[in-house]
Structure formats: structure tokens, C-alpha cells
Amino acid sequence: MIRLDGVTVQAGDFLLEDISFMVPPGGYAMILGPTGAGKTTLLEAIAGNGRLVRGRVELHDEDVTDTAPERRGIGFVYQHYHLFPHLSVRDNIAYGLRRLPPGERQDRVRELADMLGIVPLLDRAPSGLSGGEQQRTALARALAPRPRILLLDEPFAAVDPATRRGLRGDLRELHEREGITTLQVTHDFEDALRMGDHVAILAEGRIVQQGRPEDVFHYPGSAFVARFVGAGNVLAGEVIPEGPSDRDGRFAGRFRSGPLAFDVVTERSGPVHAIVRPEDIVVSRRAHEGSARNRIQGRVVRLERAGPVTQVFVDVGRPLVASITTASAEEMALAAGDDVALTFKAMAVHLV
Amino acid sequence: MTRPVSWPRVVLTVLGAILILFIIGPLLRLLLQATPGGLGRALGDRELQQSILLTVFTATVATLLGALFGVPLAWMLARARFRGSRFVQGLVDLPVVIPHPVAGIALLLFLGRRSAIGGTLADLGLEVVNHVPGIIAGMLFVSVPLLVSGAREAFAQVDPKLERVARTLGDTGWQAFRRVTLPLAGRGILAGAILAWARSVSEFGAIVILTYNPKVASILIFDRFTAFGLSSAIPAAIILLLIALLVFGLIRLLEPARAR
Numbered sequence: 001m002i003r004l005d006g007v008t009v010q011a012g013d014f015l016l017e018d019i020s021f022m023v024p025p026g027g028y029a030m031i032l033g034p035t036g037a038g039k040t041t042l043l044e045a046i047a048g049n050g051r052l053v054r055g056r057v058e059l060h061d062e063d064v065t066d067t068a069p070e071r072r073g074i075g076f077v078y079q080h081y082h083l084f085p086h087l088s089v090r091d092n093i094a095y096g097l098r099r100l101p102p103g104e105r106q107d108r109v110r111e112l113a114d115m116l117g118i119v120p121l122l123d124r125a126p127s128g129l130s131g132g133e134q135q136r137t138a139l140a141r142a143l144a145p146r147p148r149i150l151l152l153d154e155p156f157a158a159v160d161p162a163t164r165r166g167l168r169g170d171l172r173e174l175h176e177r178e179g180i181t182t183l184q185v186t187h188d189f190e191d192a193l194r195m196g197d198h199v200a201i202l203a204e205g206r207i208v209q210q211g212r213p214e215d216v217f218h219y220p221g222s223a224f225v226a227r228f229v230g231a232g233n234v235l236a237g238e239v240i241p242e243g244p245s246d247r248d249g250r251f252a253g254r255f256r257s258g259p260l261a262f263d264v265v266t267e268r269s270g271p272v273h274a275i276v277r278p279e280d281i282v283v284s285r286r287a288h289e290g291s292a293r294n295r296i297q298g299r300v301v302r303l304e305r306a307g308p309v310t311q312v313f314v315d316v317g318r319p320l321v322a323s324i325t326t327a328s329a330e331e332m333a334l335a336a337g338d339d340v341a342l343t344f345k346a347m348a349v350h351l352v
Numbered sequence: 353m354t355r356p357v358s359w360p361r362v363v364l365t366v367l368g369a370i371l372i373l374f375i376i377g378p379l380l381r382l383l384l385q386a387t388p389g390g391l392g393r394a395l396g397d398r399e400l401q402q403s404i405l406l407t408v409f410t411a412t413v414a415t416l417l418g419a420l421f422g423v424p425l426a427w428m429l430a431r432a433r434f435r436g437s438r439f440v441q442g443l444v445d446l447p448v449v450i451p452h453p454v455a456g457i458a459l460l461l462f463l464g465r466r467s468a469i470g471g472t473l474a475d476l477g478l479e480v481v482n483h484v485p486g487i488i489a490g491m492l493f494v495s496v497p498l499l500v501s502g503a504r505e506a507f508a509q510v511d512p513k514l515e516r517v518a519r520t521l522g523d524t525g526w527q528a529f530r531r532v533t534l535p536l537a538g539r540g541i542l543a544g545a546i547l548a549w550a551r552s553v554s555e556f557g558a559i560v561i562l563t564y565n566p567k568v569a570s571i572l573i574f575d576r577f578t579a580f581g582l583s584s585a586i587p588a589a590i591i592l593l594l595i596a597l598l599v600f601g602l603i604r605l606l607e608p609a610r611a612r
Contacts, residue, residue, distance in 0.1 A: 047516070047519075047520055048519075049516050049519070068524070069520055070524055072520075076516070078513055078517065080513075082514050082517050084514060084517075084518075084532060085536065086532075086536055095521050095531075096521030096522050098522075142520070142521075144521075145522060147520075
């Protein structure tokens with residue numbers, strides 16, 4: 001468990017102010033925020049690097065506010081990995097294991113290298129490794145001493161998309177197997193949706209919103225959060241396949257979220273999040289014919305005008321938002337309480 | 353098609369070439385002066401042998417003392433952004449701009465028998481001026497800025513996050529320093545120390561005022577030059593030059609690996 005209570009850190013000119021949140025034992029939480037929001041500073045505060053101006057840090061019901069970093073039982077994976085350049089991959093992983101007898105140490109190194117698929121790299125120097133290989137080595141090194149808490153600083157930022165997918169899967173599996181309370185920092189809201197069961201949005205040194213990922217994305221508490229998560233419509237639900245798969249494994253399916261259901265094209269089935277960009281939704285008075293598969297009736301809740309763009313918030317049994325030009329909103333004379341049809345292509349639904 | 357002559361390039365090349373010639377010309381001229389017989393006689397010269405041994409010994413002691421006090425300071429200067437750290441850095445670099453005889457006179461006033469510190473040391477049986485410790489003091493004063501700068505640079509090259517990673521892996525601050533920082537900065541510190549050692553070996557101005565006798569190599573060369581003329585100074589000069597070239601080669605061996 002990680003519990004922060006009013007944590008305030010001064011780092012140069014930057015102030016991380018009054019941070020409070022909790023990650024339950026075995027939980028996977030995300031800190032989401034733009035560059036410069038103080039995400040890394042927050043991780044450093046939990047790890048014990050740098051002094052708090054105010055506040056308390058508790059790890060597994062133990063107040064560690066004044067505890068040295070080496071006594072906190074934390075594994076920390078930095079964004080740029082920071083492997084020890086003077087040590088081999090093997091010695092990097094074994095770094096935190098010097099209190100173990102040599103036999104057990106080698107067994108643990110082997111076990112982690114197996115788990116992360118880096119056995120062939122053990123005798124290499126870190127300088128020759130690819131980003132993904134460095135990342136796996138850094139992860140193995142952090143996990144080797146069996147920390148109670150794992151802190152990950154943008155673990156996917158510096159690797160290519162294919163590696164990222166593999167690492168995401170590995171991380172989730174590791175998290176489930178070892179049951180380590182994990183806190184990950186990211187600026188990618190898809191990471192947060194896929195991995196986290198709790199998300200806190202950090203902006204300019206403060207937490208502006210926190211909660212279950214889909215709630216935060218669904219009900220952004222401020223324009224900043226809405227802009228930052230940028231997705232507009234995020235729906236938790238599940239996909240039921242309805243057609244055969246093509247060569248790439250894609251199939252036509254039906255996505256259901258409570259009373260709402262629409263067509264999708266995807267390679268995933270089971271529980272997922274559906275994202276529909278507001279600008280992909282067409283608003284009309286009457287459902288019209290066309291190639292778009294999904295036509296949903298709803299009632300306008302409110303309109304938000306921002307210059308040439310108007311956001312139309314519609315209740316379709318779930319809240320959805322559509323972006324249309326202000327000119328067309330005026331042409332249709334849209335107002336709260338109007339019945340409208342929302343139309344979007346199955347291809348416009350992004351499932352994560 | 354011939355390319356047009358680039359006159360600025362020609363000028364730059366000629367200017368550079370003249371300077372290079374000015375550096376290696378005299379050194380080559382001196383080395384060409386060496387004859388097997390002359391070198392053999394120089395190596396058999398008891399006074400020269402003792403003088404070189406004394407120089408190597410005092411320079412080594414000065415370098416070790418500099419490392420003992422300077423490496424921790426270099427670490428603080430590289431890591432801790434304490435109030436006045438730039439000022440302290442400036443103080444450490446000060447000896448570089450002080451004419452060496454001036455440094456010698458200042459040290460003489462500070463460490464001489466009539467000064468508080470020199471007097472106390474003499475009462476404790478440690479004579480500084482006109483004795484071996486005077487040589488070491490002069491060498492330390494002029495060479496320690498090189499050691500501290502080299503070590504500071506080397507420490508600054510080590511990412512502090514590496515130390516933090518080591519701490520989260522169970523190391524205390526000292527263990528992280530010993531297992532991560534020192535191995536990574538080691539080459540740079542060593543290069544700084546060798547540079548300081550070479551500077552100590554070549555020191556003349558401060559030592560000539562503090563301790564003329566026993567004579568270190570540079571003073572022996574000067575002494576022979578003034579007493580017996582150029583030809584008696586040459587063999588000793590060549591031997592000192594060879595030592596310098598050896599050190600130069602050592603530093604060159606360390607540097608490319610550090611840059612990588």
C-alpha cells in the first residue's frame with residue numbers, strides 16, 4: 001500500500017503541492033499528466049530522494065517520511081532506465097542481491113531473466129542493448145530484491161509501439177504474479193485505461209482529479225482534464241464477435257455498455273474500453289441513411305460553445321459528446337432537451 | 353574541374369602549423385641532443401638519480417595528499433549546490449593564476465619558522481622550509497587545482513540518478529558512492545591525479561624559494577645550467593622530458609575511454 005498525505009516537495013523553482021492519494025495493497029495506480037507536471041518529482045518523493053516540505057508518506061501502514069531510500073523496500077524503474085554502465089546485465093540485475101549467498105543470487109537472477117526473456121543478454125554490457133532490452137533489464141533489476149512497491153517512470157516512453165505492447169503484457173502478468181503494489185507515471189491515457197485501477201491526474205504540481213480511469217475520462221472535472229485526456233467518449237463494456245476474422249484477426253462485433261450497443265470492427269473481444277472521438281460523431285435531427293453503421297437516438301443535455309466549435313452533450317443512456325461546428329449547431333437551432341440522432345462509423349470506434 | 357583555393361583555410365592551416373612547429377621543434381631539438389653515451393652517463397649520475405627519486409617521491413606524496421583532501425571536495429563541488437560553491441571553486445582554481453615564485457614567497461611566509469603554523473610544525477619536529485616537506489607544499493599548492501577540477505568533472509559526468517537507483521536497491525549513500533560513483537568516475541579522477549603529478553614534477557618557481565636543497569630535478573637542471581653551462585644541463589633535461597612524455601602517454605591512454 002502507498003498512502004500520501006498532504007505531500008509537498010520543493011524542487012528548485014518547482015513546487016509539488018499537497019498531494020494526497022492511496023494505492024491499495026496489490027493495486028496498480030497511474031499518475032497521468034503532461035510533461036513538467038511533477039510526476040517524476042512525486043515518484044522521487046515516494047522513493048525518499050529529497051526531503052518533503054510537508055506531509056507524510058506511508059508504505060504498507062508504516063510511516064516512512066523520514067526513512068532512508070534503501071530502507072523503504074521500493075523498486076524504481078527510471079524513464080531512461082539508468083542501468084549501471086560499468087556492470088554486465090547479470091551484475092545489474094544482481095546489484096540489489098548482495099546480501100544473498102552467491103547460489104541463491106544466481107538463481108534469482110536466472111528466474112527474473114527467464115521471466116523477462118533476457119537470458120541471452122546476461123553477459124552483455126548495457127551499452128549495446130536496445131531500448132526494450134534495457135527496459136527489461138531495469139525491470140529485472142528493480143524486482144530482484146522483491147520490493148513491496150514498484151515505481152515506474154514512463155516505462156513505455158522510449159520504446160517502439162511493438163515493444164510497448166509486449167512490455168504492457170509482461171508488466172500486467174508480473175504485477176499479477178508478484179502482487180506488488182505498483183505506481184506508474186505516464187502521459188499516455190491509453191496506458192492508464194489498460195493497466196490502472198486508479199488514476200490521478202497531475203497538473204502543475206497538483207492532483208486535479210483522481211478516481212477509476214473510466215470515471216475520470218468520462219466525467220472530466222475540469223477543462224484541463226478533458227483536454228488532456230482528449231478522448232471525449234470512453235465507455236467500459238464488452239465486445240461480442242459477430243462475424244469471421246480476416247487475415248489480421250479483425251472481425252465485426254457488437255460493443256455493449258449497459259443500455260448502449262453499437263457495431264465495431266476489432267481484433268479484441270471480452271471486456272474493453274471503447275473510445276469515440278467527439279469529432280467523429282455526426283449530429284442530426286433525424287437519423288439519415290449512409291454507410292455509418294451506428295445510429296443512436298438521444299436527448300441533448302447541454303451545449304458548450306467555444307468559438308467555431310460547439311460541444312454537444314447528449315444522453316443516450318450513457319453520456320456522449322459530439323463536436324460540431326458552431327455554424328451547423330446554429331443552422332439546426334440545437335438546444336438542450338432536443339431529440340437528436342448520433343451517427344458514427346464502426347471504424348471510428350477505438351477499442352483499448 | 354579544380355576547386356577554387358579557399359584562402360581563409362590556407363591562412364588557418366599555416367598559422368596552426370607554425371604553432372605546432374614552435375611546440376615540437378624545441379623538444380625534438382633537445383631529444384636529438386641525446387647520445388647513447390651521454391644518456392648512459394646521465395643515468396649513472398648519482399646526484400641526478402637521487403634528484404629524480406626525490407622528485408618522484410615528493411610529487412607522489414603531493415598527489416596523494418591532494419587526492420585525500422581534494423577528491424571529497426571535488427565530489428561536493430560536483431553534487432551539492434551549496435551556498436558559495438562557485439566561490440569555493442574559484443578559490444581552488446586560484447593557484448593557477450598566481451606566478452609560482454609569488455606562491456613560493458606566500459608559502460614561505462605562511463609555513464616558515466617564524467610563522468605560527470611553521471613554528472608549531474617545527475616544534476613538533478616537522479621542518480618545512482629548506483626541507484623535503486617544503487617541496488611537497490610547493491607542489492601541492494600549484495598542482496591541486498588540476499586534481500580537483502579533473503575529479504569534479506569526472507563526478508559531474510556520473511548521473512546522480514544512478515546513485516539513486518543504487519539506494520533503492522539497498523545501498524547506503526556511502527555504498528552507492530563506492531559501488532557506482534567511484535568506479536564510473538575513477539578514470540577521470542586518475543587522469544586528474546596524473547596531471548597533478550606531472551605538474552608537481554615540473555614545478556620550479558615555488559620550490560626554488562621554499563627548498564633549494566635537497567634539489568628536485570628541475571632545480572638540479574637550473575643549478576647545473578647556471579654553474580656549469582648548457583651542456584651539463586642537457587642530459588638531466590632529456591631525462592625529465594622523457595618522464596613527461598611517458599606521463600603524457602598515460603593520460604592519453606585514459607582519456608578516449610573516458611570520453612566514450
